[in-house]
Amino acid sequence: MDKNPLSLQVNMDDFLPATEEEKAYMVQMRPSSTFFKDGCRRLFKNKVAFVSMIVIILITLSSIILPMVWPYSYQTQLGVQPGHPVDPSFNNLGPMEYSSTEHAAMSRGESVFPHIFGTDDHGRDYFIRIVYGTRISLAVGFFASIIVLVVGMTLGSIAGFMGGRVDMIIMRIVDVIYSLPDMLMVILLASVMRETLGSALEGTVLQAIGSNIISLFIIFALLYWCSMARLIRGQILSLREQEYVLAAEATGAKAGWIIKKHLIPNCISVIIISTALQIPSAIFTESFLSFLGLGVNAPMPSLGSLASEALNGITSYPYRLVIPAIVISLIVLGLNLFGDGLRDAFDPKLNQ
Amino acid sequence: MDSKTVSYILKRIVMAVFTLWAVITITFFVMHAVPGGPFTREKAISAEAQAALNAKYGLDKPLFEQYTTYLADAIQGNFGPSIKQRGRMVTDIILDGMKTSARIGIIALIIATVFGIVFGAIAALRRNTIFDRIIMVMTTAFVSMPSFIMGSLLLILFCTTLGWLPANGASQGGLILPVITLALYPMSYITRLTRSSMLDVLGQDYIRTAKAKGVSERNVIVHHALKNSLIPVITYFGPELAYIVTGSLVVEQIFAVPGIGRYFVNSITGRDYTLIMGTTIVLATLIVVMNLVSDIMYKIVDPRITLE
Numbered sequence: 156m157d158k159n160p161l162s163l164q165v166n167m168d169d170f171l172p173a174t175e176e177e178k179a180y181m182v183q184m185r186p187s188s189t190f191f192k193d194g195c196r197r198l199f200k201n202k203v204a205f206v207s208m209i210v211i212i213l214i215t216l217s218s219i220i221l222p223m224v225w226p227y228s229y230q231t232q233l234g235v236q237p238g239h240p241v242d243p244s245f246n247n248l249g250p251m252e253y254s255s256t257e258h259a260a261m262s263r264g265e266s267v268f269p270h271i272f273g274t275d276d277h278g279r280d281y282f283i284r285i286v287y288g289t290r291i292s293l294a295v296g297f298f299a300s301i302i303v304l305v306v307g308m309t310l311g312s313i314a315g316f317m318g319g320r321v322d323m324i325i326m327r328i329v330d331v332i333y334s335l336p337d338m339l340m341v342i343l344l345a346s347v348m349r350e351t352l353g354s355a356l357e358g359t360v361l362q363a364i365g366s367n368i369i370s371l372f373i374i375f376a377l378l379y380w381c382s383m384a385r386l387i388r389g390q391i392l393s394l395r396e397q398e399y400v401l402a403a404e405a406t407g408a409k410a411g412w413i414i415k416k417h418l419i420p421n422c423i424s425v426i427i428i429s430t431a432l433q434i435p436s437a438i439f440t441e442s443f444l445s446f447l448g449l450g451v452n453a454p455m456p457s458l459g460s461l462a463s464e465a466l467n468g469i470t471s472y473p474y475r476l477v478i479p480a481i482v483i484s485l486i487v488l489g490l491n492l493f494g495d496g497l498r499d500a501f502d503p504k505l506n507q
Numbered sequence: 508m509d510s511k512t513v514s515y516i517l518k519r520i521v522m523a524v525f526t527l528w529a530v531i532t533i534t535f536f537v538m539h540a541v542p543g544g545p546f547t548r549e550k551a552i553s554a555e556a557q558a559a560l561n562a563k564y565g566l567d568k569p570l571f572e573q574y575t576t577y578l579a580d581a582i583q584g585n586f587g588p589s590i591k592q593r594g595r596m597v598t599d600i601i602l603d604g605m606k607t608s609a610r611i612g613i614i615a616l617i618i619a620t621v622f623g624i625v626f627g628a629i630a631a632l633r634r635n636t637i638f639d640r641i642i643m644v645m646t647t648a649f650v651s652m653p654s655f656i657m658g659s660l661l662l663i664l665f666c667t668t669l670g671w672l673p674a675n676g677a678s679q680g681g682l683i684l685p686v687i688t689l690a691l692y693p694m695s696y697i698t699r700l701t702r703s704s705m706l707d708v709l710g711q712d713y714i715r716t717a718k719a720k721g722v723s724e725r726n727v728i729v730h731h732a733l734k735n736s737l738i739p740v741i742t743y744f745g746p747e748l749a750y751i752v753t754g755s756l757v758v759e760q761i762f763a764v765p766g767i768g769r770y771f772v773n774s775i776t777g778r779d780y781t782l783i784m785g786t787t788i789v790l791a792t793l794i795v796v797m798n799l800v801s802d803i804m805y806k807i808v809d810p811r812i813t814l815e
Binding site (some may be wrong): 329330334335336338339340342343344346347350351435439442443446447448449459462463465466469470473476477480483484486488491492 | 523533538540541647651663753760771774775794798
């Protein structure tokens with residue numbers, strides 16, 4: 156359209172309908188991504204972390220489901236039945252072997268469920284003991300980490316928010332506990348607590364869990380909260396200084412809003428990651444104590460106590476040690492790699 | 508050394524002494540929280556005999572007096588008589604076990620440090636080659652394996668299956684496997700530590716400067732890169748010793764080594780309280796002193812670091 160350059164007339168070209176090419180610019184290529192979705196995408200792209208996650212999920216699920224459907228239980232001594240003489244042919248079976256009673260039953264045409272890993276010296280099915288031990292070890296690791304998280308978060312946020320003398324006292328306590336040789340203290344406390352707790356727990360609900368596991372939890376609550384408290388205190392101190400918190404305060408946001416919208420979303424990933432990395436270290440500690448005979452109460456198995464029991468018959472039945480050893484290593488390795496993957500995916504500040 | 512470094516060192520020494528006092532105090536009071544005292548597990552004994560035993564071991568005095576006596580004795584290295592091994596002093600039992608344990612521990616420490624540094628440096632220099640990959644996979648696996656599992660697997664492999672080495676630590680060549688078991692974890696850790704810090708150092712400007720000046724590749728690696736990348740390794744000496752001390756508890760059990768770790772585990776199962784207390788305090792002192800030394804070395808070696 157011809158137009159005088161000095162004319163004030165509007166340019167009619169600006170009002171033409173958009174061409175297809177121009178429209179293409181405006182199309183949203185993909186929906187805007189949230190922090191959580193971004194993290195998940197990065198996590199699933201990380202092959203090592205993804206495979207570890209699958210392995211951990213498989214182990215966890217099978218340790219929960221298998222004991223429900225398995226025909227044997229972890230504490231039944233198969234050779235001992237009320238009203239019958241003790242049948243020693245059930246003891247120390249090799250993998251996929253059957254006792255003489257079961258052979259007789261099979262020759263009568265009955266079907267007998269195989270003992271995949273054989274039985275132990277008390278005639279208990281070893282496969283289900285491994286599965287049950289895995290369940291105990293995972294549960295101990297999980298709950299110990301939750302306890303560490305709760306204690307560490309409470310004391311850490313108290314120290315961070317209160318500041319001043321309270322902060323100083325808590326941090327000095329942290330320093331002292333930090334410099335104590337942790338394993339020696341754990342052994343000391345565990346060996347004493349099994350004496351003191353046993354009688355105190357009698358008759359309560361907690362007795363079912365066993366005094367040794369309870370004392371393990373108490374030890375974790377006493378000794379391992381330090382790094383979590385330090386971490387959370389540091390997060391709170393640094394987040395409080397951030398400009399966006401100042402901006403929110405300046406625009407009149409209430410304390411609750413700031414905590415909900417700014418503080419928690421910004422430190423939740425750090426907290427989750429360090430809790431996840433706490434689980435394998437708790438499993439490590441539990442298996443170590445079980446190996447020294449300070450772990451779960453018999454007849455309950457844990458992977459550490461199974462390995463420890465197997466040490467006595469190591470020349471005849473080496474597989475009894477190898478199997479729990481492999482399972483522990485798989486769990487610890489899987490959780491560590493998965494935790495590292497989580498950290499890479501959800502803590503973008505670390506990548507820089 | 509400037510005054511800041513000196514005051515830092517003094518502060519750390521005070522802190523270490525305080526930690527040791529905390530260890531002795533905690534150990535003493537935790538042990539006295541055991542219901543009924545150390546003699547309840549014995550066969551039924553008469554009240555007079557019980558009183559005589561209590562008098563002999565000073566258990567009839569007020570708790571605080573017992574504590575101050577124990578503290579004073581412990582500082583002088585006297586942990587009293589063993590309760591279960593009649594006629595033997597705890598200090599003698601510990602010294603006896605220390606001979607073997609210290610030998611295993613020191614050899615393991617040296618092997619772990621030397622091989623860890625060498626493997627780590629090679630992995631960093633040959634980054635992303637097959638050699639680097641293999642080292643990283645192996646060390647990842649070793650770091651995830653509890654020491655008792657490592658020891659048991661080595662026992663099965665070399666003693667039961669292959670029959671190359673004796674399973675009993677007291678026999679000829681029996682200390683080889685315990686040393687390897689103890690050394691593998693810290694070695695893997697140091698390998699990873701050296702590799703990552705070496706990679707970090709190799710990217711620094713002063714390496715490029717040295718290369719630009721025409722310093723030979725060998726000299727750059729040994730004098731510039733390796734020297735600087737060993738600083739983080741120094742901080743690991745404390746935790747490394749702590750690992751070897753706690754690791755020796757299970758390793759000596761597995762290989763039947765007559766060392767302090769085995770006595771300690773047996774004293775726990777046998778409820779020999781004075782021995783438990785003595786061993787805990789001795790081992791804790793070792794760890795705390797090593798932590799102190801490695802912290803101070805760290806500060807002296809790298810003056811750029813400002814520690815609080």
